[in-house]
Amino acid sequence: MENIYTKLEQTMAKNRYMSYIHPSYELERMLVQAIQTMDINTSIDILKQINALERASLSKKPLNSLKYSLIGSCTIFARAVIDAGLDAETAFILSDYYINFIDEATSIKAAEKLEYDMLNDFIKVLKRHKEYYYNPLINRVIQYIRTNIEKKLSLQEISSYVNVHPNYLSSAFKKEVGKNLIEYINELKISAIKGYMDYTNLSISEVSYTFNFNHITYFSRFFKKHTGLTPKEYRNQSLASKASGGGI
Template identity: 25%
Template sequence: MFRMMIVDDEPLVRKGIATSIDWQEHGIEIVAEAGNGKDALQRLQSLPVDLVLADIRMPVMTGIEMSEQIKERYPDTAIVLLSGYEDFGYAKAALQIGIQNYLLKPASAEKLISVIVEIRDKKRQERQSLKQEMSRTRIFNENLPFLKYKLMSSLLKGELGAAEIEEKSRTLQIDLQGPEYHILLLDIDDFWLFSEKQSQKQNEAFTFAVFNIAEETLLSYFSGFVCYGELNRLVALVSSHKIHSLLAVCQEIQANVKRHLKLSVTIGIGQSCSSLADIRRSYQEAVQALKEKVYRGKGQVFLFAANQRQDVFDGERSAPFTAEEKTMVRHLKLMDEKELLQSIRQYFLRFASENIPFVEVKHACVRLVFLFIQELEEIGSPKDVVFGPQFIPHVAIERFEVVADLEAWLARMAAKLVRHIEENHRNTFKRTVKEAIRYMEGHYDQPISLTEVSDHVNVTPAYFSKLFKEEMGITFVKWLNRLRVEKAKALLKETSLKTYEIAEKVGYYDYKYFSNTFRKYTGVSPRDYRNR
């Protein structure tokens, strides 16, 4: 309801205004009356209204004086003033304080309703517009981290042209003018360890706090933006051609995180590039730079150096597989848990016999875990299933202080991995057929074929035909015909469509073939089925 207050020093006038018009019919409610401007202001303190309808000439406080106070204290409250012809001076004063709605007495009911309804509608529109704007702002702010992530992802994939980059960065209020760009990656050290002891909400709060510190510190010196990456990682794109300044700011971020959150962060910096089209290279270099943490410890800033790439950054991936690793991968592929665990035992026995430094043992285990993860990826299974949602190989392995504990953990992970791969093989057949059925149920109204469906599930037509028959006990063609006939039966009973129209809606473009198929599966023609 639109709330209104009537202010006039004559009770009969107030009563006449209140009762001579059916205000409820217009969505307006008279919630208060006052005999002068002072009384009206007192009532407004505890009873806010949308509109004040007042006489200009009143004792104690005039309508003009009251309006000035209302304008100052309650700027959203509308005011309509009433006065006689002889009050031109008052009318001029009303206009001077911004009151546009000024009616001469005696004002007809129609005129009064027209003016107030117009104000009511304008107020509603303003409130709706404000509500929509607030909603858009809220939604934008809530989605801002995701929008930044999407922008970063698109930049790294090279999906955006210069015009699109400018438009998106302007929308997100990000300055990407250059002239040079760096990618920074920030890892929260030991995140996996302390996150086990806290709730998801607490972990998210810590990550959010690190994000705020990194963003506020970086953007105090450089233009660019920060977004969330994977797990405990933040990704920053900054514009800077002074590498020494960038290193100093990164150290400031580390100091701020340490001081406020008692956490350590490691930062990797890619080399500069002069175009956003090359930003992926800087990102990959930052990834490589972060790998130095495995060798040189946490809480440092690592700047990528091209001449160190082979020796430091790519060591764990670029070296050829050892015979031991090949053997373990083969046992994993064959799902031979016993032999895999025995190979791991021999792996660690060699470490002990050769007195391999523990840091090298950890490095070898990180490499082995990456190989295990690659096997998971080859069967389309995320590493989270076996290793957990917040698993980072070097962080998980770094927590172990003795070789025996590390071996026991690796053996448990390997056994779990074997069991998962075995289960995956058992479910692959069912998933393939289930996806094929889902596809057919979504496309039965189209002329789909065995080849089309087998292509959709990424198997050969012959293999799919055999697999479908084994799983469903019926051929692909018969199952599809049965599905279409069931859909046709429903349309025959529930709609008034002609039978040839129904035939087309369920994927038959030859009416005679549809009729014969329908009769084959139901024993009657489509027309007889509808009429019975």
């Protein structure tokens, strides 16, 4: 196998001969900083500066070369928002989502547009996260709830996880978030259930089982109490809305 250092030297010599140089690390660092401060306009301006330079040749096929470059951009964006405080799972889900879009791109123009869409969405998701950014204790609680939303969660369990007294956690959560812990859990649970109803082919009974309800009757009561609709009514509305091209 060819020595990697020899290969590096050969490539550097070739790049010098062709007057090619990778975009400066300083520009990349500035882009990361703009992302982390959620400054979309500056982020776009810096990305345009980077893209005004010649891209690295990563494949003999121009579209494939661009796709590989965009996957690199996606990695930079994801790491930037994680370092700014977004939970890694959310960042990686968004990253996977866009990598699939990149893979499916059929033209250079479409792929180039994806990079700016991707940048915008990473910043939007980070902004939304920051809107709900609380003190470290409450952030740990919220992260635990989000990670375990399919389970039956209780104040006792969560307070044990964060190692504080239940009464203290209840009071602190209400003061910081503006609603009690159980209300918050129920809101997130309903949102998660709707996601399953909208984007999976699971039956209503399977969704009920996924969220650990003892019986589908209890599940239906819980869902109607918080949405005004039975699960079946909600799913029918969701399917009708998709068929008409609208949204719930």
